[in-house]
Amino acid sequence: MSSMHLMLPEYLLAGFVxxxxxxxxxxxxxxxxxxxxxLIGLLSSFVVSASIWSVSLKPAVLLNGGVVVDNYSLxxxxxxxxxxxxxxxxxxxxxRWGQEFVALVLVSVLGMMILGLAGNTIVLFxxxxxxxxxxxxxxxxxxxxxxxxxxxxxxxxxxFSSGILLFGLALLYGALGSLSFINFASLTNVGTPMMxxxxxxxxxxxxxxxxxxxxxxxxxxVYEGSPSAVTQLMAxxxxxxxxxxxxxxxxxxxxxxPQWWGPAxxxxxxxxxxxxxxxxxxxxxLKRLLGYSGIGHAGFLLVGVATHSLDGARAxxxxxxxxxxxxxxxxxxxxFVAGNQDSVxxxxxxxxxxxRPLMAAFFIIVMLSFAGIPLTGGFVGKFYLxxxxxxxNQPGLxxxxxxxxxxxxxxxxxxxQALFSPADESRPVxxxxxxxxxxxxVAIIGTIGLGVYPxxxxxxxxxxxNFFWLH
Amino acid sequence: MIPVNWVxxxxxxxxxxxxxxxxxxxxxxxxxxxxxxxxxxxxxxFIAFARQxxxxxxxxxxxxxxxxxxxxxxxxxxxxVTVYHRRHRLDIDEISGMKG
Amino acid sequence: xxxxxILAVVAIAGALGVILGKQPVHSALFLxxxxxxxxxxxxxxxxxxxxxxxxxxxxxxxxxxxxxxxTLLTAGKxxxxxxxxxxxxxxxxxxxxxxxxxxxxxxxxxxxxPKVAAGLPxxxxxxxxxxxLLWGSDFLYLMALAIMLLTAxxxxxxxxxxxxxTHVRHQRRKEA
Numbered sequence: 074m075s076s077m078h079l080m081l082p083e084y085l086l087a088g089f090v091x092x093x094x095x096x097x098x099x100x101x102x103x104x105x106x107x108x109x110x111x112l113i114g115l116l117s118s119f120v121v122s123a124s125i126w127s128v129s130l131k132p133a134v135l136l137n138g139g140v141v142v143d144n145y146s147l148x149x150x151x152x153x154x155x156x157x158x159x160x161x162x163x164x165x166x167x168x169r170w171g172q173e174f175v176a177l178v179l180v181s182v183l184g185m186m187i188l189g190l191a192g193n194t195i196v197l198f199x200x201x202x203x204x205x206x207x208x209x210x211x212x213x214x215x216x217x218x219x220x221x222x223x224x225x226x227x228x229x230x231x232x233f234s235s236g237i238l239l240f241g242l243a244l245l246y247g248a249l250g251s252l253s254f255i256n257f258a259s260l261t262n263v264g265t266p267m268m269x270x271x272x273x274x275x276x277x278x279x280x281x282x283x284x285x286x287x288x289x290x291x292x293x294x295v296y297e298g299s300p301s302a303v304t305q306l307m308a309x310x311x312x313x314x315x316x317x318x319x320x321x322x323x324x325x326x327x328x329x330x331p332q333w334w335g336p337a338x339x340x341x342x343x344x345x346x347x348x349x350x351x352x353x354x355x356x357x358x359l360k361r362l363l364g365y366s367g368i369g370h371a372g373f374l375l376v377g378v379a380t381h382s383l384d385g386a387r388a389x390x391x392x393x394x395x396x397x398x399x400x401x402x403x404x405x406x407x408x409f410v411a412g413n414q415d416s417v418x419x420x421x422x423x424x425x426x427x428x429r430p431l432m433a434a435f436f437i438i439v440m441l442s443f444a445g446i447p448l449t450g451g452f453v454g455k456f457y458l459x460x461x462x463x464x465x466n467q468p469g470l471x472x473x474x475x476x477x478x479x480x481x482x483x484x485x486x487x488x489x490q491a492l493f494s495p496a497d498e499s500r501p502v503x504x505x506x507x508x509x510x511x512x513x514x515v516a517i518i519g520t521i522g523l524g525v526y527p528x529x530x531x532x533x534x535x536x537x538x539n540f541f542w543l544h
Numbered sequence: 545m546i547p548v549n550w551v552x553x554x555x556x557x558x559x560x561x562x563x564x565x566x567x568x569x570x571x572x573x574x575x576x577x578x579x580x581x582x583x584x585x586x587x588x589x590f591i592a593f594a595r596q597x598x599x600x601x602x603x604x605x606x607x608x609x610x611x612x613x614x615x616x617x618x619x620x621x622x623x624x625v626t627v628y629h630r631r632h633r634l635d636i637d638e639i640s641g642m643k644g
Numbered sequence: 645x646x647x648x649x650i651l652a653v654v655a656i657a658g659a660l661g662v663i664l665g666k667q668p669v670h671s672a673l674f675l676x677x678x679x680x681x682x683x684x685x686x687x688x689x690x691x692x693x694x695x696x697x698x699x700x701x702x703x704x705x706x707x708x709x710x711x712x713x714x715t716l717l718t719a720g721k722x723x724x725x726x727x728x729x730x731x732x733x734x735x736x737x738x739x740x741x742x743x744x745x746x747x748x749x750x751x752x753x754x755x756x757x758p759k760v761a762a763g764l765p766x767x768x769x770x771x772x773x774x775x776x777l778l779w780g781s782d783f784l785y786l787m788a789l790a791i792m793l794l795t796a797x798x799x800x801x802x803x804x805x806x807x808x809x810t811h812v813r814h815q816r817r818k819e820a
């Protein structure tokens with residue numbers, strides 16, 4: 074298959090960015106046209122990615138090793154496109170964020186897709202920047218002081234972390250003489266100090282984007298200040314992109330020398346799982362709570378990378394999906410409850426069980442999936458991660474995972490408890506919206522489906538994450 | 545010709561100075577300039593290594609860094625101006641609220 | 645070695661000036677010095693196209709933008725920014741950065757890379773060489789850059805659009 078065909082999802086999305094802008098220009102102040110165009114673009118890209126996934130099984134290396142299209146990159150495409158569709162539907166008809174909201178979401182999703190197929194450090198850097206630049210704007214697009222602060226904080230920390238990442242990449246280039254991940258592997262036999270310095274700086278840069286614990290301080294503030302649909306995109310899409318590139322970078326470039334980075338990642342994973350979930354416990358703002366929960370889940374994802382095994386990679390890739398469904402569902406409910414407000418506290422949730430029983434029931438399912446209760450996707454995901462940690466003979470990781478899950482249970486039960494408290498009658502009853510209802514329905518079906526019958530998805534993930542034994 | 549390893553050492557020093565600037569200053573403009581300096585240091589290291597390896601890919605990367613920095617500065621300054629603007633207006637709103 | 649030493653001193657002095665400057669204007673001017681020193685250094689490293697690009701894009705466009713914003717935001721304000729409190733965390737972060745930077749510098753200086761035997765390829769670092777790559781095999785990278793610049797233009801539109809009336813009223817009500 075030609076490179077044009079294999080990269081069609083990316084080209085399509087880039088084309089639809091332009092179409093959306095032109096549509097905005099021609100039709101004028103009507104947001105719906107842009108939203109429809111964006112939705113069609115994301116859906117068509119989704120369909121094309123899925124069809125290429127079902128046909129092509131052989132990895133294709135394009136652009137002198139710069140781009141690797143394989144089942145892994147296509148699966149990442151599917152995940153991030155899901156996040157993008159969720160963001161468009163959740164922000165449907167919302168005039169507060171301006172007409173360009175849709176185009177910016179599309180560009181950001183394109184960046185995440187680029188991260189999925191990166192094969193050298195240039196594409197890694199470009200992917201991270203194409204992902205981040207629109208998100209800086211979107212984070213600041215809420216017309217409040219908090220929105221501006223969120224954008225500013227995200228921008229400064231993003232520029233700082235990209236600087237660290239870039240210097241790390243420069244040192245790697247200096248030590249290895251190549252930019253392509255595939256060439257790294259054969260050169261890492263002789264570990265020079267410069268290579269280790271470059272590797273650590275690069276990893277620190279990626280950890281900033283992923284929200285791993287010593288580098289997590291920006292996450293809650295940015296999540297709190299950004300518009301909810303955008304926060305959903307950050308929580309789901311950015312995590313998928315950053316986790317995908319982390320796995321690809323380490324398992325393509327450094328799979329011969331895991332003794333150097335494996336233990337460090339393991340300690341960070343345990344630290345992140347425990348600290349993230351511990352800090353989620355006292356939160357009263359729902360978005361902040363989801364921010365800390367996102368940090369905790371980044372720790373769970375890191376477990377899969379740290380085990381450095383096929384099981385670990387598959388478990389990590391699988392875990393992204395139940396986590397993403399739970400994020401979609403949680404933010405859909407959050408947007409219903411928020412109405413015209415900017416933030417939702419736990420006391421805003423009071424009485425939801427009696428006023429909107431169905432909404433409350435869905436919210437409970439989502440929270441149980443976050444916590445990892447059986448019959449939800451979150452449980453299956455955590456089960457696979459635990460299995461991977463035990464098979465890799467890393468009991469420390471397994472213990473950390475269990476402790477983190479138990480702490481998380483406390484954090485996620487507090488919002489559920491609030492649902493059943495007596496309602497504050499002065500607050501308006503949350504209203505359903507069509508876009509939000511679709512997102513919530515998909516999220517619930519996905520969560521329950523993955524919990525009850527995960528086999529087809531597990532099969533799909535297993536086929537997608539076997540790339541690094543191929544060479 | 546100048547030794548490449550000294551150039552990289554210089555890049556590391558500029559990188560560290562930029563990092564210190566981001567972490568210790570509180571003025572967003574100065575923090576942003578310091579972050580730009582870190583990017584510049586990385587571009588310098590890429591160019592030095594491109595000279596060492598006799599390969600142009602490092603220079604391509606440096607060019608992309610410069611271009612990306614231009615886009616990022618545009619967005620960054622727009623955000624900084626917006627934040628100042630909103631704070632300023634919020635102050636005025638507070639005053640008019642007190643009158644009413 | 646002598647030209648390098650002079651440039652290094654200028655670049656480091658500029659960098660220190662940026663982070664020690666009392667006012668953003670001073671920092672911006674020091675940054676110009678730093679960038680120009682780096683541009684000359686690029687020339688010495690046989691990256692002539694990038695040296696020119698650095699001067700045009702950075703010292704020309706970006707720094708003018710910076711200076712413009714600095715003057716826009718601080719115009720008519722006599723007082724400098726309030727004294728900054730250096731809390732313990734900031735000190736730790738600064739010392740950590742100095743340690744990491746020093747270690748990196750020692751590492752780089754102490755480990756000269758391998759010598760590549762062959763001479764420089766034709767057109768190394770000039771307009772022909774880099775244009776051949778960017779408009780040839782690496783064209784898609786240039787497209788990614790184009791998308792980023794488009795995003796930047798879009799972002800400036802989004803961020804500086806006046807607030808909608810209804811939303812302003814809504815916000816007023818909430819503040820009251």
